[in-house]
Amino acid sequence: MGKNVFNFHKMLFLVVMIVMCGCATVRTTTIKPAQIDLSRYKKIAVLDFDGTQGKKIASCIESEISKVQINQKPYFNLISRSHLDKVLKEQALHMTGAINPKTVSKVGRILGAEAVIGGNVNAYDSEDRHYSASNGASCIDRTVFVSFTAQFIDVQTGEIITSVREEKKKTATQKRGGEKDSTGSLLGDLLVGVVEAAMEINFGPKEQMLDRATQLAAANFVKKITPRVETVRVYLEIQDEETGMLGMVGIQQTPEQKMLNDMIKAGCDYGKVGLWEKAISIWNGALKKKPTCAAVHFNLGVAYEIKDKLIKSKEMYEKAANLKPKPKYIKAIVKIEQLIKEKEKFERGAKKEGRKPIFKSPPPLAVE
Numbered sequence: 001m002g003k004n005v006f007n008f009h010k011m012l013f014l015v016v017m018i019v020m021c022g023c024a025t026v027r028t029t030t031i032k033p034a035q036i037d038l039s040r041y042k043k044i045a046v047l048d049f050d051g052t053q054g055k056k057i058a059s060c061i062e063s064e065i066s067k068v069q070i071n072q073k074p075y076f077n078l079i080s081r082s083h084l085d086k087v088l089k090e091q092a093l094h095m096t097g098a099i100n101p102k103t104v105s106k107v108g109r110i111l112g113a114e115a116v117i118g119g120n121v122n123a124y125d126s127e128d129r130h131y132s133a134s135n136g137a138s139c140i141d142r143t144v145f146v147s148f149t150a151q152f153i154d155v156q157t158g159e160i161i162t163s164v165r166e167e168k169k170k171t172a173t174q175k176r177g178g179e180k181d182s183t184g185s186l187l188g189d190l191l192v193g194v195v196e197a198a199m200e201i202n203f204g205p206k207e208q209m210l211d212r213a214t215q216l217a218a219a220n221f222v223k224k225i226t227p228r229v230e231t232v233r234v235y236l237e238i239q240d241e242e243t244g245m246l247g248m249v250g251i252q253q254t255p256e257q258k259m260l261n262d263m264i265k266a267g268c269d270y271g272k273v274g275l276w277e278k279a280i281s282i283w284n285g286a287l288k289k290k291p292t293c294a295a296v297h298f299n300l301g302v303a304y305e306i307k308d309k310l311i312k313s314k315e316m317y318e319k320a321a322n323l324k325p326k327p328k329y330i331k332a333i334v335k336i337e338q339l340i341k342e343k344e345k346f347e348r349g350a351k352k353e354g355r356k357p358i359f360k361s362p363p364p365l366a367v368e
Contacts, residue, residue, distance in 0.1 A: 024236045024268040031070065032228040033342065036162050038152060039227075041115040045079040045108070049148055051121030053214070057148050060218035061117060068226040075226050079111050087111055108155030115154055115161070122147035123167070124214075126206040136177060142203060143171040146213040150221050164224060168217040172203035234302055236268045237295035241324065260289050264296060276303045294324035301332060310340045 046062040048055045059081070068075045087110055104116055129141040147167035151160050201212045243257035253261070263286040270279040280303050286296045301316035314336045321329040 024238045024265075024272065026234045026236060026272050027231055032230060034227050035224045036152075036164070038115070038161065038225050039075075041076070041152075041154075043077045043079065043113050044115045044117060045084055045111055045113045046081075047084075047116055047118035049119045049121050049150075051148075052124040053210075054121050056211075057121060057146075057214055057218060058118075060214050061150065061222060064215075064219045064222040065226070068222065070227055070229070079113055084111065104153055105155055105158050113155055115152060117150060117152055119148055119150040119163075122149060122165070124210065126210060133175060137175040138177055140174045140203075141171050142174070142206065142209065143169065144201065144206070144209040144213045145169045146210060146217050148217065152225065162225070164221055166217045166221045168201075168213040168220075170201040170209070170213060172201060172209065174203045234306070235328070236271060236299050236302060238265050238268050240264060240290065240293050240295050256289065260286055260293065263289070264293075264299070267299060271299075271303060276307055279303055280307075292323055294320045294326075294329070297323065298329055298332070301336070305336060305339075310336060310343060314340065 044065075046058050046065070048058045062078060062081065065076050066074070066078055087107065104118075108114070108116055123145050124147075126142065126144045129143075131139050131141070133139050145167070146169075147165070149163060149165045151164075152162045153160050200216060201209050203209075239261040240257070243253055243261060263282050267279040267282040267286070270276070270282065280300060283296050283300050283303070287293065287300075290296070297316045297320035301313045301320060304310070304313035304316060314333065317329060317332045317336055320326075321333055
């Protein structure tokens with residue numbers, strides 16, 4: 001009985017080791033299309049918004065737009081604030097978010113802009129609520145609320161291409177004095193400090209909190225009108241599951257089996273440093289040795305997805321799942337099908353509007 005238990009635990013350990021050692025992790029980047037596609041416009045200007053702190057909101061939007069780069073190039077070419085102010089002064093124009101299409105067209109043509117962003121401030125407020133906690137602490141709940149409506153306007157037509165309402169509301173609390181918990185105050189204070197540090201808007205002076213709320217609302221607006229570069233983890237198979245288990249349980253692999261697993265791992269090594277064409281070549285060679293290797297088909301699916309060959313990627317994922325219906329392989333099929341739909345929809349819109357679609361992944365990053 002004791003020997004059987006020992007053997008069971010030995011086998012369980014081996015299984016865990018196989019699962020842990022069966023994958024290689026690579027970090028790569030992908031580009032998600034903008035929620036509101038404005039890629040046909042390249043040169044834009046951001047006008048001061050109409051209302052309280054309208055200049056500050058425009059400045060935050062301008063700052064967030066300047067951060068967005070695709071393939072190391074700005075997504076929008078921004079007309080500088082200094083040039084914009086100079087032109088408005090020279091033309092004796094006062095431009096705010098209360099936009100007149102004719103005036104927009106005139107200013108846009110002078111600036112050489114294709115579109116402008118302007119709008120109205122709906123709210124820019126703060127409010128304090130003072131009260132006493134049950135332990136006697138003096139508390140302040142400080143709430144800040146920033147709301148604006150941003151409009152993206154075509155200079156040539158004066159048409160409002162999109163209008164987006166953004167808002168950010170946050171309440172933060174300050175506590176002073178009061179009795180400490182009987183469970184121990186040090187740990188409680190540390191936990192509170194960690195939570196407060198992780199909050200988007202911490203308690204502080206009203207203007208500081210309002211500034212932060214403005215930044216977050218502006219960033220959220222810009223996220224909607226620009227593509228999003230995301231870093232994702234990619235899990236590659238480093239061995240054929242069937243032959244790879246032999247060495248783990250003490251059975252020697254044949255020279256052919258060892259060569260197969262060496263090729264799979266070599267492909268992973270090339271993939272880790274971004275040499276996906278070389279990895280694909282090696283894995284295709286591995287399939288000649290074992291056409292029914294699910295791990296190789298899966299790795300090829302990953303490589304083709306990164307190379308933006310989505311149909312080929314789906315084919316490889318499906319072959320892997322048909323050979324071995326692992327949850328990871330099935331999830332990969334679901335994901336690639338959704339990505340294909342997104343790409344087709346995006347490219348249809350690009351073709352209709354006569355612009356070049358941006359829907360390609362940059363080279364992968366370094367391995368974790």
